[in-house]
Amino acid sequence: MKFEGTGIEGLTADLLRLDEIMEELGLVRAGQWDYERVTYDRKFEAKGEVFYLRVQGFAVEGDVGRRDAVIKLLTPLLGKYYYPHGVEYGEDENFPSQIINTSQSLLVQVKEELSKLQ
Template identity: 30%
Template sequence: MVPLESKLENKIYSLFVLEELLKPEGFVIGSNWDYEKGFFDLKIDDQGTYYFLRIPFYAVQGSLDYPGVTVRLEKPFLLAHQYQKGYDESGSAGAFQGTFNQFQAPTDPDAEVPEAYITTGKELMKRVEDLIIPRD
């Protein structure tokens, strides 16, 4: 995990507005959310290791399943997960086996993030800041 500096840290926004701005850029709300916190995730690459830009957020008014919830953004970070290779790269394991393999745990849930991805993450965060922070 590599923390990234951001002007957005500790800023409060409507979750709806953030979704409207970030989803067209490829961000999704990660499936590991609960009623108080969640993450905006952007997959940067998946060449043997999955690299994500992750922006955590916490509910400050309402809960995440509540319309009109307001959230506080936390320190963004880069995350690398290295997964096991499938039984057969050609796909001969079949759809049935794939149903179970999609839920496998990463072999290294906190793999090293190369400098090139750190640079990319910083550039992406600058773009996110430009989308969210109103211009003066």
């Protein structure tokens, strides 16, 4: 599921500050990066199922590995995890309303914090 129109897509931020903002909101980058891309995930569990709110971005300047990148964010996604295949983001997936609402609230907070940097 795509969260279109959040105002996040296209925003840019310094990687170190972006890491801080995302971590404060429970979105973890951990090992989800390469030298040009980053992925922040927030895990949700409901009724024995696992879901991930995912915010991805790519470096428009610098290098993620050197921690000097400026990251441009993409459209946030909500996916459902299927063992052992991975996360599916299709529109046909059934997402609990509480997870959708919590995800939307988190994305509003991300946008507010990033707007302070612009």
